[in-house]
Amino acid sequence: MDSLYLAWRYLAFNKLRTATLVICVTLIAILPLALQVLLAESERQLLARAGSTPLLLGARGSALDLAMNALYFADETPELISMAADEAIATSGLAMPIPLYVRFQARRFPIVGTTLDYFGFRGLRIAQGRQLALLGECVIGADVAERLGIGVGDSLLSSPEALFDLAGVYPLKMQVVGVLARAHSADDRAVFVDLKTAWVVQGLVHGHEDVTRGEDSSVIIDRTQDNVVASARLVEYTEITADNIDSFHFHGSPDSYPLSAMIVVPNDDKAGTLLRGRYLGSEPPYQLAVPKTVIEGLLATIFRIKEVLDAVILIVAVATVLALVLVFALSLRLRQREIQTVFHIGGSRSTIARLLAAEIVIILLAAALLCALGITVMQPFSDELVRVLFIA
Amino acid sequence: MIRIETLTFSYPGAEFTLNVPDFRIEPQEKVAVIGPSGSGKTTLLNLVAGILVPQQGRVLCADTEVSALDDPARRAFRISNIGFVFQDFELLDYLNVLDNIIHPYRISSALQLNVDVRTRASELARQMDIGDKLRRRVDHLSQGEKQRVAICRALLPQPDLVLADEATGNLDPRNKGQILGLLFDSVAAHGATLLAVTHDHELLPHFDRVVDFNDFRSDAP
Amino acid sequence: MRGKTRSAHCLQVLLVLGLMMTAPLLQAADRLVVYTVNYPLQYFAQRIAGDYAEVVFPAPADVDPAFWQPDAATIAAYQQADLVLLNGAGYAKWVGRVSLPRSRLVHTAAGLAADYIETTGTVTHSHGREGSHSHAGTAFTTWLDFRQAAVQANAIREAISRLRPQYADVFAANANALESDLLALDTRMQAIVSAAPDTPLLASHPVYQYLARRYDLNLEAVMWEPHTLPDAGQWLAFERLLKDHPAGWMLWEGDPLQESIDRLQQHGVQSIVFDPCGNAPGEGDFLEIMSTNLRRLDRVFRSNDSGGVFQQGIE
Numbered sequence: 001m002d003s004l005y006l007a008w009r010y011l012a013f014n015k016l017r018t019a020t021l022v023i024c025v026t027l028i029a030i031l032p033l034a035l036q037v038l039l040a041e042s043e044r045q046l047l048a049r050a051g052s053t054p055l056l057l058g059a060r061g062s063a064l065d066l067a068m069n070a071l072y073f074a075d076e077t078p079e080l081i082s083m084a085a086d087e088a089i090a091t092s093g094l095a096m097p098i099p100l101y102v103r104f105q106a107r108r109f110p111i112v113g114t115t116l117d118y119f120g121f122r123g124l125r126i127a128q129g130r131q132l133a134l135l136g137e138c139v140i141g142a143d144v145a146e147r148l149g150i151g152v153g154d155s156l157l158s159s160p161e162a163l164f165d166l167a168g169v170y171p172l173k174m175q176v177v178g179v180l181a182r183a184h185s186a187d188d189r190a191v192f193v194d195l196k197t198a199w200v201v202q203g204l205v206h207g208h209e210d211v212t213r214g215e216d217s218s219v220i221i222d223r224t225q226d227n228v229v230a231s232a233r234l235v236e237y238t239e240i241t242a243d244n245i246d247s248f249h250f251h252g253s254p255d256s257y258p259l260s261a262m263i264v265v266p267n268d269d270k271a272g273t274l275l276r277g278r279y280l281g282s283e284p285p286y287q288l289a290v291p292k293t294v295i296e297g298l299l300a301t302i303f304r305i306k307e308v309l310d311a312v313i314l315i316v317a318v319a320t321v322l323a324l325v326l327v328f329a330l331s332l333r334l335r336q337r338e339i340q341t342v343f344h345i346g347g348s349r350s351t352i353a354r355l356l357a358a359e360i361v362i363i364l365l366a367a368a369l370l371c372a373l374g375i376t377v378m379q380p381f382s383d384e385l386v387r388v389l390f391i392a
Numbered sequence: 393m394i395r396i397e398t399l400t401f402s403y404p405g406a407e408f409t410l411n412v413p414d415f416r417i418e419p420q421e422k423v424a425v426i427g428p429s430g431s432g433k434t435t436l437l438n439l440v441a442g443i444l445v446p447q448q449g450r451v452l453c454a455d456t457e458v459s460a461l462d463d464p465a466r467r468a469f470r471i472s473n474i475g476f477v478f479q480d481f482e483l484l485d486y487l488n489v490l491d492n493i494i495h496p497y498r499i500s501s502a503l504q505l506n507v508d509v510r511t512r513a514s515e516l517a518r519q520m521d522i523g524d525k526l527r528r529r530v531d532h533l534s535q536g537e538k539q540r541v542a543i544c545r546a547l548l549p550q551p552d553l554v555l556a557d558e559a560t561g562n563l564d565p566r567n568k569g570q571i572l573g574l575l576f577d578s579v580a581a582h583g584a585t586l587l588a589v590t591h592d593h594e595l596l597p598h599f600d601r602v603v604d605f606n607d608f609r610s611d612a613p
Numbered sequence: 614m615r616g617k618t619r620s621a622h623c624l625q626v627l628l629v630l631g632l633m634m635t636a637p638l639l640q641a642a643d644r645l646v647v648y649t650v651n652y653p654l655q656y657f658a659q660r661i662a663g664d665y666a667e668v669v670f671p672a673p674a675d676v677d678p679a680f681w682q683p684d685a686a687t688i689a690a691y692q693q694a695d696l697v698l699l700n701g702a703g704y705a706k707w708v709g710r711v712s713l714p715r716s717r718l719v720h721t722a723a724g725l726a727a728d729y730i731e732t733t734g735t736v737t738h739s740h741g742r743e744g745s746h747s748h749a750g751t752a753f754t755t756w757l758d759f760r761q762a763a764v765q766a767n768a769i770r771e772a773i774s775r776l777r778p779q780y781a782d783v784f785a786a787n788a789n790a791l792e793s794d795l796l797a798l799d800t801r802m803q804a805i806v807s808a809a810p811d812t813p814l815l816a817s818h819p820v821y822q823y824l825a826r827r828y829d830l831n832l833e834a835v836m837w838e839p840h841t842l843p844d845a846g847q848w849l850a851f852e853r854l855l856k857d858h859p860a861g862w863m864l865w866e867g868d869p870l871q872e873s874i875d876r877l878q879q880h881g882v883q884s885i886v887f888d889p890c891g892n893a894p895g896e897g898d899f900l901e902i903m904s905t906n907l908r909r910l911d912r913v914f915r916s917n918d919s920g921g922v923f924q925q926g927i928e
Contacts (some may be wrong), residue, residue, distance in 0.1 A: 002497075002498035002499070002505065003498075005498070006498055006499075009486050009487055009491065010486045012486070013485065013486030014486070036418070064465065092713075097715075098714045098715075101612075115712070115714065115715045116692060116712050116713065116714040116715070117714050117715055117716045120714070130689060131689065131692060131712070132684065132712040132713075133685045133689060133711055133712055134652070134685065134710060134711055135686040135710040135711070151854040194711075196709070198712070229686075244705070245682075245710055246682070246708060246710075250709075251699070338484060339483065340482075341478075341482040341484070342442070342499055344443060344476050344478070344482070345470075345471060345476060345495070345496050345499065345500075345545075346467045346468065346470040346471025346472075346474075346496065346499070346500050346502070347467070347471075347499035347500055348463075348467055348500075350501070351499045
């Protein structure tokens with residue numbers, strides 16, 4: 001106890017040195033721990049989301065891109081499929097399809113075009129306002145509302161796909177009609193719209209004045225008995241209102257309209273197996289992926305990388321320990337007078353050794369405390385950190 | 393109290409050799425040792441304290457042949473029976489006055505720190521007129537106050553022998569007399585023997601005996 | 614012993630009474646909520662489901678359901694329903710502009726998609742010479758072909774039975790009865806027309822395409838409204854049509870203006886109301902309205918010349 005007291009007094013007197021040592025040790029200890037916490041949380045989040053999604057249908061290609069876009073609304077849009085795939089699942093009688101079109105953004109938040117079935121499937125609840133009803137409306141996640149400071153009654157503009165795409169579609173001004181309760185998932189940072197509204201954002205569905213009855217010849221290239229060809233001068237509505245909603249219409253066959261992915265919810269295990277069998281061959285241009293398997297593969301890769309990181313951290317830790325040993329050795333030199341006093345008074349080498357050991361113990365305890373504190377403080381924010389650092 | 397018999401000591405690799413044929417100090421005697429720098433005065437104190445061991449001869453302190461003890465025994469003997477007062481005080485800046493005074497009790501298992509010791513430390517400090525500064529850090533004290541702390545530290549274990557190596561060397565003239573007076577009073581109050589090394593000839597009359605180091609043969613550079 | 618028997622009796626009576634009182638409550642909790650986009654589907658669904666479903670068609674009585682736009686509250690009610698019955702063939706344009714839970718939608722005419730009738734006279738548009746066309750019109754009064762109506766009714770039966778399989782037998786029995794009624798209408802209609810096939814007829818509005826196809830009616834349509842007097846241009850077009858299609862009768866969706874009737878009579882054309890019954894009738898039900906329609910048509914085909922007289926109101 002006397003050694004601890006003397007060590008404590010010495011460390012308290014040399015605050016800067018002590019703080020530096022404690023911080024060094026804390027950092028070396030907390031890095032692998034924090035990494036472990038974050039990886040555990042990312043594993044939990046990724047697997048929870050993937051595990052609750054039975055099947056994903058998408059274009060053949062990277063199953064990981066498909067899963068990341070469909071489950072976590074990652075920026076990379078996989079190759080697109082069409083509504084025909086959705087119709088095929090719906091008419092099979094084996095599963096419920098939930099189409100997704102995740103391609104566009106609104107102020108850096110993903111716009112998720114889907115159907116109302118998605119909300120029931122994910123257990124999402126409206127906290128403010130109401131559910132989607134009309135074309136052009138959106139329901140936003142809790143994070144979107146918080147970060148943009150918007151709520152029910154406000155509007156949100158879709159972002160152009162390319163910054164200087166002058167020939168691209170105009171941004172759509174969407175009306176916020178609802179805010180979702182916090183779901184602690186990727187849904188918190190999504191802007192949900194009806195699938196048809198997502199097609200409006202793309203320009204596949206649009207509204208404009210009726211050119212078949214219009215008098216303005218500058219917007220008409222050609223007119224026959226059956227068809228009027230409109231020019232690019234025809235202005236399309238960039239906001240859907242009660243006055244112009246009736247003018248919004250489709251061009252082309254709805255079966256050809258694009259989707260980025262589809263959640264497939266089989267009626268039962270047998271139905272799921274049958275469906276997977278249908279899409280196993282190379283003939284269908286689609287793949288039916290099991291998200292849990294895809295994400296487990298991703299996690300295996302992450303953990304292999306983690307092992308490498310652990311080795312690197314270990315090397316850094318060894319270097320740090322050596323540096324700390326050097327610091328202590330140098331400090332012994334600086335404390336030669338104190339040591340000599342101890343010897344003169346009647347202390348021994350073991351007295352000095354005990355003093356040093358006590359200092360090391362206190363530093364380690366302080367670092368351990370800071371570590372524990374840091375991990376405890378980090379824990380409640382780990383889900384948010386994982387989303388920001390790894391998934392978003 | 394102290395008896396040195398036919399002592400020879402030299403540092404390894406050095407040309408300096410200290411020869412002390414016969415030297416005695418009686419109990420409760422206050423003896424001053426004078427001599428030129430490098431003549432071995434501090435070495436003598438270290439030999440008496442058992443910090444150094446002579447190559448030849450004996451050092452006896454209160455009937456204990458200190459020179460014959462092993463290192464742990466010499467340290468235990470030293471901390472329990474000998475108080476050291478240094479020229480540059482050798483206090484620990486990171487401890488307060490009280491902690492410096494009781495420092496010997498924290499670094500050796502030969503001494504037991506308890507309430508009685510703390511009480512005596514406080515009383516010693518009060519006698520030295522630093523009783524109101526117990527909680528103050530020593531680097532906030534004046535030179536004279538620091539030496540008082542050092543004297544308290546030396547006397548707290550109630551040693552039979554006090555060794556003072558240029559105890560007033562770093563003090564101003566006004567403090568020198570004060571400190572020396574306090575040292576003499578404390579030593580007398582504890583019934584201890586004092587062996588002091590000093591350059592200051594003005595202080596010599598206060599001692600019972602003055603030993604000139606030139607009386608001891610040494611081959612100093 | 615007697616006392617014990619009496620107590621047991623009392624308990625049994627109480628139990629039965631309790632069950633009788635809670636049965637309606639249990640049934641109420643078990644009742645499906647079904648929303649439809651027009652009256653015929655509501656009629657079919659209610660006949661099939663009986664007390665096991667509350668079937669709602671919320672459009673106001675004075676609107677054409679094909680062009681009605683429900684408000685947000687009504688859309689929310691549709692979203693909460695256990696089933697939403699859609700007609701198909703482009704009926705209820707509002708469905709394409711709102712969000713409904715896809716898993717609970719029933720496209721009652723999905724099995725008839727290959728037989729939809731594309732309407733003529735619709736002008737489409739495209740954007741740029743290479744752009745795809747907007748959709749041409751599709752005739753949507755599918756139920757006026759009573760055989761198609763039976764197909765739609767069967768789709769309703771299947772959907773309701775999937776949600777309440779324990780009552781599938783009840784639904785099947787009810788659906789069979791409805792089908793019998795619809796096929797009886799079909800048979801009767803065929804018999805009516807066979808009395809004078811190829812009789813030229815006019816329609817005030819193009820809403821009888823499936824009726825005309827199924828029963829081989831020689832029918833041409835103009836674009837008139839019952840409550841609006843046709844303008845000069847419309848009369849001119851009518852007269853040109855009458856030259857090539859000398860019809861003696863015009864079918865109206867609803868009661869026309871007397872002035873329209875009189876002017877038509879001047880052209881030798883009589884008027885009858887053939888109510889498509891897209892919305893709920895003020896009196897009677899779908900079957901009664903169709904029976905009335907058929908009675909009126911019967912008079913048309915029996916009177917081979919223009920000697921028949923229109924009588925206002927439903928007989």
